[in-house]
Amino acid sequence: MTVLILATEHDISVDRVVRALADRDVPVFRADLGWFPRQLTLDAELRDGRWVGQLATAHRDVALEDLRSVWYRGPSAFEFPVTMSATERRHAQHEAKLGLGGVLASLPVLWVNHPSRHADAGYKPRQLVAAASAGLGVVATLVTNDAATVRRFVRDSGPAGVVTKMFGAPAICEQGGRRVALTQRLTGSDLGDLRGIETTAHQFQSWASKREEVRVIVIGRHVFAVAIHANSDAAHVDWRADYAALDYERITPPDAVRRGIRAVMAALELEYGAFDFVVTPEGQWVFLEVNPSGQYGWLAEVPLTEAMADFLAQGAA
Template identity: 35%
Template sequence: MAGEPQRAVLVLTRAYDPTADAVLRILAERQVPVVRADPGADLHDGAVLTARYRAGGRLGTLRTGSRTLDLDRVRAVWYRRPSDWAAPPGVHGQDAEFARTQARWGIGGILAKLPGAHYVNHPWRIRAAEHKPAQLDTALAAGFTVPDTIITTDPEEARRFCAEQPGGAVYKPLWNSSYRGRDGRPLQVWVAEVTAAEVTDAVAACPHLFQARLAKAFDVRLTAVGTRLFAVRIDSPDLDWRRRQDLLTYTPIEVPTPVRRSTARYLRHFRLVYGAFDFAVDTDGRWHFLECNSNGQWAFFPPPTTDAIATAIADQLQKGHPA
C-alpha cells in the first residue's frame, strides 16, 4: 500500500555488541528501520512489552525509550546475543527465580512467535542445534566426514576408546559451562590431548566426549549465511585455535563442492539461516566436521571477510521472510 511505513527489523542483542553494530551500520545506510532491544535487561529499564490475544488474532507492542514497535509488523528478527533473563534489581531468592522463569517463557515466547517475521536464527532453532550429539548425528547424515567420537559415562569405555586411536585422542566439553577456579576467576576448558592412562573414574560423574585426534594441517571456520559461504583457513600453533587468538593467521579458502552440499543439508535439517562451522583439515586435504555454532561469532576475521558476512546478514534481514 502506498505510503505505508516499512516493516522494521528487530535486533535482539546486548547494549555493547560491535558485531551487531557492523550490520546495523549497513541497514542504516540502506534506510531500513531497525529497533534494537535487549529484552533481558531493557524491560527492567523502562521498556514495555504487551501482547493481547482475542478473537481475530493477536496485537502486540514493544515500547523502548525511543520507539514503539508493532510486533505484528516485524520484517525480520536477528537473534544475536541478548542478555540472559534476569530478575528486576532488588529481587532475590525464590522471587528472583520466579521472575526469571516468567520472563523466559512469557517474553521469550512472545518474541519467538512474530507472524511473518524472518528469523536469523530462530531462538528455538538455535537451542535445538546446540546439542553436540545432535550435531554429530546430523553431520553424518549430511555427508560430512566426522572424526571417530565417543560420549560416555563409563570410564572403561573411555580408556578403551583412547587406547584404540592410532593418532591419540582429545577431550572436549559438551557445553562451555561457567567454571571458576578457587580464586574466583573464570576458567575456560579447552580441547586437550588425553591418554587412556589419564582417564579417571571421574568420567562416571557426567557425560564426557572423547574424539580421535586428527593429523591436522590447519583449521577452517566456515560461516554460512543462507546459501552464501565464507570460509577462512586458520593457522594456529595450538590444538585449540581459540586459545591464543593473537597468534592466528587467517586466509580465505575455497570450499570443496562436497562440503558445500553437506553444509546446505545440515542447515536445512535444523532450519537454520546462519551457521558457524568448524572443520579440521588433515594433511591429505580432507575436511573433518567438528561442530557448528548456530549463533557463532564472526567479526574477528580480517575486514574483507567481516564486511562480506555483515553484508550477507544485512541482506537476509532486509529482504525479510522468503516468499
C-alpha cells in the first residue's frame, strides 16, 4: 500500500518525510497537481461503487486502489498550455478541479488533510469561532471594509493598540515580484490615511501583550509545542519577520489548552494543524490561528518528520 503525497517540488519537510517512509519500507508516490495535465495523467473508472485506476507520470504510476493515505501538502495549481485562451484555461481549471479533484477526494483513505476540510479551515473568522467555542482565549477581532469602523475599533481597544493581518498567505505576487505583508501594528499615520480599506475585507485585532509565542503542531493524536522567544522588535510583532532573532524551547501546553486544541481539530475535521498562540505576561494562552498546512521544517529539534511518517504509514483506521 502506497502513500500519495501532493506537494510542490521544492519542500524540505516533504523530502524528509519521503526519506523516513523509505526507511520504513513504505512506497511513496509524490506529485504536484501543477503537473496536471501535461506531466500527470489520471485514469479512473467507477467499479462497484469506488474509483479504480491510476495516477501516472512518465516514470511512475500508482493504482488508486493501492493507496493507504494522502498527504495534501499545499500543491500548486493546475497548469495548462499557454496556447489555450484565458476562457479555455478557466474552463479546464474548473473541470480538472471537479474531475481529478473529485476522484481523489472520494478515495476511502486517510487524508492529511482532506482538501475540502483544508479549504474550509482556511477561513480565519471560522477558526476564531471554533477556538472560542472550544474554550480557548481569543483576541477582539474586527472584519470590515469601513474606515470609520476601524477608527472606532482602535479607540475601543485602548492604549495597547491594534494590529492588521492578512486572512490568507502574507504575500502578493505581481509583475514577477513578490511583496510580503506580515502582521503590522497600526500607527497614527495609518489611521490618518485609510484609503483602500473600502476595496475589500480587512482583519484587525487588539494587540495581545506577549511573554512568548507558541507554535503547536498536531499530527493525528500527537501534540508538539514549541515556545518562540523573539529577540528583536520586528520579531516581537511577527516572528516571521526575523528568524535569526528567535530562540526555541520545547514546552507542554496546559491541559485546558490541549483540550481546546483537540476540540478545534475535531470541529474543523483536521488531522494536521499548525496552531499559533500568544502567551501573555500573566501566562494566559491566546489563540491566533491554525494553519491546515503550516510549515514546521524549521523546528529541527522536534520529531515531527517521524510522527508524520508514522501517521501516513498507518493509513485509515
